[in-house]
Amino acid sequence: MQSNTIPITHIAPSYSQENLDLILSRVKQLLPSLNDEGAKQYLSDLLNQDIETLVSDWLTYQEVEPCVSSAELHALAERVLPYHSNLEEAIYSVRNTLNTVPRERTDLRDYLTKDRKEDVIKSLSLPLFVSKKKYPSFSSIEELIEALKPVDQTIVDVTASVLMDRIQSIPMEKQLGITDRQKMLSVAAVYEVNSAVGFECNSIWLASFISSQMWGCVSGWAHPDGEMCRNRHFGFKSDRDCVDLTLNSLKYVDAILADNPDQETVSLYIDTMLSCLTIMVRDYLRYNKESEDYGKIDSLIEQYSHLMNPAQILRHSTIQLHLAQIKGVARDHFQLLFPFFEYQQSRGEPTKEYLQYYDYHNFIRLDFEYLKTPKCELASSLLGSSMLSEHLLRTSELLLECLKLDLPDDVVNSFSGFFTKYLWTLINDDSDEQYLFDAILTVSLNSMHLYDTVSNIRFMAELGHLGSIRWLIDNDQYETDNELKYWEIRRDYLESVSMNSK
Structure with a gap:
């Protein structure tokens, strides 16, 4: 991350x-x-x-x-x-x-203390001890992983499961570390090693909490007041690892969904697979990065579609729209909104991956009644705005055109959420790649005369976005010489990195 x-x-x-x-x-x-x-x-x-x-x-x-x-x-x-x-x-x-x-996930191995690493190596070496009657001597996790490759996976799984249960039995306050985050990461590090030796239970568990889709709340992983969101579980996100871990655990997920143990587990794993599909479609649209593995996850979701709730059904349909690059409002997709709203009404505030559908529904009405674009372009642009810069820029352009119309005050006031809260969410979700940051800067500047969007620009600058840092400097958005120096040092570093990479 x-x-x-x-x-x-x-x-x-x-x-x-x-x-x-x-x-x-x-x-x-x-x-x-x-x-x-x-x-x-x-x-x-x-x-x-x-x-x-x-x-x-x-x-x-x-x-x-x-x-x-x-x-x-x-x-x-x-x-x-x-x-x-x-x-x-x-x-x-x-x-x-x-x-x-x-x-990223392999960095977790540094969160094993020397004693715990020795314990993990000894515990997972048990199948080798049984066959050789003595514990082999390994100095690294990598050596252990290589040595276990010829061992029957069922035996490795049993050993890894015992290790997982033992680590989980230790109360969190007694885990290794002096902060809550370090204690959590010391546990996650064991999951990562288990995952690396093929224990799929820990693979999907890690994947379920490290995608940008499921990391943080509607206010982001960093809240507008600077507080870090508590909904960050292991404390880091990695979309690439989320996809890889999920692909490596599909047999286990299939078995769990077939057994259908409890709704919470089923829902978590389906949400994780939907996050993976979203990531894969996003990378395809942004970088023309095709993946043969998309069908593996999608077919498993289709197989267990009867276990999906209305929110997940709508989300899956949205992913298909993104992949097909359908412009306008698709009838089948639109009809899924109503069971989603009914389902969500009984569950309170939606999580961030589902919040966009309320704006989507409102923008359909706004476009139909006032803007009257071909194929209801405003709503479809919003739906694609988290994927591609052109959709984000077009959504902003259409909303600014709406402000030239004679609209009710409540409609006009609703636009502020797009230029402030929604952009803040996009900054949080895209903090890994910063693919949308240039477009977010443009949208923030174009709407600055109407809404307080400077906080968006400052946040992107604090995350190391060169364009935003330059804007703060060039427009005197600093209060002291020390603050100016702070931004200039970072600008100069990023410019040198950019020049050296060409």
Whole structure:
């Protein structure tokens, strides 16, 4: 997950004084021999910058859980290695100090402590012990994975299941780590190793919580007030890993759906497969990236369509519309809205992947009664606006045209949600690739005279979007020289990276 396009190994993040004090308190908890000045020096060495220069009061979003790859985490640990006995201890201290999260699933292996890694290797080596009458000596998870490949998968699954149950039996407060996030990631790391040896139960479980579709709430994974959403489970998202993990667990999912154990599990797995289809269609439309695996997931969904609720049926139909690039309002799709609304009425506020259908329905009415575009273009553009920039730009253009009409106040007022809340959601969902960020910047600038869209631009800038950073600088959207310097440093870094990549 690229919550920070600029790696913290290159440019240190800035924090409010409150968050900086929290980080320093974790340093002292991990290294109790350090006094206040020692803790400050440790953090300065870790971030390669005097921490007195890191304090800011202008940032909405802060890197309180920065994404780091395995290579980045190891590089950070090397900086503070003199404070520790070994590299493993330094890695543990760094990730707990900064409360880091992985960029992708294989980075999770750094969230195993030395003792737990040895425990995992020994536990999963049991099938090899049975055949060879002694435990083999492995120094890495990768060696273990390779050694287990010839072993019957059923035997591996039983061993992995026992390990999973044992780890899950430990109360979360007693898991390894000094923050809730690190405790959760220490468990997820075991799931990842189990998944890597072919235990499909853990593969689909990981996949179910790391797609951008199902990560965060209607206010995003980063809320407009800067707070991080609690609905982030493992703390990172990775659409590519979500698809790969799901494809690797289809036999298990098939067996679970056939058994139909409980509605909650069924619904979770179907939602996960729908997220995968959405990701695959999105990548096809954006990059012409075709996948033969789309049919594997889609056919399984079709096979168990009788288990889908009205919201999932509508979502699946929408994916088909995206794939076919149908413009206008399709009758069959439109008719699915009403059972969806009836179903959702009994369940309260919809989750973010279903919220768009309320705007979609309203835009159909708006277009039909007032705008009168061919094939009700406004609604279909909105539906495709999370996929392609041209649909987002066209939706904005049509809404701004609507404002030239004599519309009721309640209709006009409803537009603000698109230019503020909806764009905020898109920024959150697209934070990995930033594919839509240029279009979101354009839409925000075009509607700035009507709505408060500067917060959209600031958020994209804080996530490392070069165009948004340039706009803040060029339009004097800063209050102090320190803030200007903050943006200029990031602009110069991103421009140099862009030039070097050409």
